[in-house]
Amino acid sequence: MKHALTPQRYxxxxxxxxxxxxxxTLLSHGMTQVxxxxxxxxxxxxxxxxxxxxxxxxxxxxxxxxxxxxxxxWADLTFVxxxxxxxxxxxxxxxxxxLHEPITxxxxxxxxxxxxxxxxVANGPSLTEHAPEQPxxxxxx
Amino acid sequence: MIVASHIHVGPIETWATIxxxxxxxxxxxxxxxxxxxxxxxxxxxRAKSGLGxxxxxxxxxxxxxxxxxxMALSFFSLLFxxxxxxxxxxxxxxxxxxxxxxxxxxxxxxxENVDRRRWLAAIFVCAxxxxxxx
Numbered sequence: 001m002k003h004a005l006t007p008q009r010y011x012x013x014x015x016x017x018x019x020x021x022x023x024x025t026l027l028s029h030g031m032t033q034v035x036x037x038x039x040x041x042x043x044x045x046x047x048x049x050x051x052x053x054x055x056x057x058x059x060x061x062x063x064x065x066x067x068x069x070x071x072x073x074w075a076d077l078t079f080v081x082x083x084x085x086x087x088x089x090x091x092x093x094x095x096x097x098x099l100h101e102p103i104t105x106x107x108x109x110x111x112x113x114x115x116x117x118x119x120x121v122a123n124g125p126s127l128t129e130h131a132p133e134q135p136x137x138x139x140x141x
Numbered sequence: 142m143i144v145a146s147h148i149h150v151g152p153i154e155t156w157a158t159i160x161x162x163x164x165x166x167x168x169x170x171x172x173x174x175x176x177x178x179x180x181x182x183x184x185x186x187r188a189k190s191g192l193g194x195x196x197x198x199x200x201x202x203x204x205x206x207x208x209x210x211x212m213a214l215s216f217f218s219l220l221f222x223x224x225x226x227x228x229x230x231x232x233x234x235x236x237x238x239x240x241x242x243x244x245x246x247x248x249x250x251x252x253e254n255v256d257r258r259r260w261l262a263a264i265f266v267c268a269x270x271x272x273x274x275x
Contacts, residue, residue, distance in 0.1 A: 008184075027220070028228045037224040045220055069199060072177040074184065077170060077247045078255050081240060082262040088236075088270055110272030117265030120258045128254040 005126055009074065013083050015067040021087035023060030030054035075126040082121045085114050150225050158222040159231060163238035165215035170239070171246045172208030178251065179204065237267040 005013075030053030037044045048054050071080045089111050096103045180186070180198050187195040199205055222231045244263040248255040 024232065028223060028232070031220060031223045032228075035224065037221050044224075045217060048220055069173065069177055070183045072174045073180065074182050076253045077174040077251060078244055078253050078259045078263070081170070081243055082259070082266050085240075085266045085270070088273060092273060106272050110269040113265045113269030113272060117262040117269060120262040120265065124256075124258050128252070 005075075009071070012067050012071050013080070016064060016071055016080070017084040017087035018090065019060045019064035019067065020084065021091045023057045023064055025091065026053050026057030026060060030057060076128055079121050079124070079126045082117050086118050088114055155226050155230070158218065158226060159234050159238065162215055162218045162222055162231075162235040163242055165211050165218055166235070166239045167242035167246050169208050169210075169212035169215055170243050171250050172204055172211060174247070175251055176202045176205035176208060233270045233273055237270045240267045240270070 030051040031048060033053065034044060034048045034051055037048070049058070068080070068084075071084075092103060092107060092111055176199070177183070180202060183195050183199070186198050190198070219231075219235065222235070240263050244255055244260060247253040253259075
């Protein structure tokens, strides 16, 4: 396994983290405005994608997807996902200091656990080195 | 405008929708990660063939397209779930299950070296996300 992340690659991971958090928050806000979608009223899902909050959320998630694919092209899935979980902490801090929402001791404990989890992978190798595939025919042992 | 404040669905429906979100998300993640591994470093492809070349390389991969289909299913499942289940349960529960499911799937299907450090990371993040709902 190797670990060679350039500053530019850390920026890509940062983009994955921020666009996912903001996009999910916008989608959630939009869906509370659209109302409950049931199996009998699946057409509401189409109405949902006309909601401005949902549309903005979708654009954020498109940015997330582009940066996420880029990250997956040079790092393992099991490296990228925990690394970008730091976004949950960003949302918690935004909620605390911008929206003035209270953060319970449980939430602080959750933040601490996520920081530990991110630390485990951030200090480790980012990519599993697989042995090159051997040609099916030819070559002597 | 309707505002969804208190929605009541049974526990089986709740967890079935959450599991659907997680399962389709894991399938999408593993398929796209496998496709990106086959395609190679996008930074290098972009440097060599430009942005258009990178986009063509990605969108011409059937495995990637299957992954996107799974992600689209996960997205609509998430919208469906968010409209029926409280976001404070649905979002962290599906995210936590997706973290653990991805660790298993990456080890089995992508042959990633999920060592003790990565298992601990997945478990810590999973538990941490769940505590954020409290």
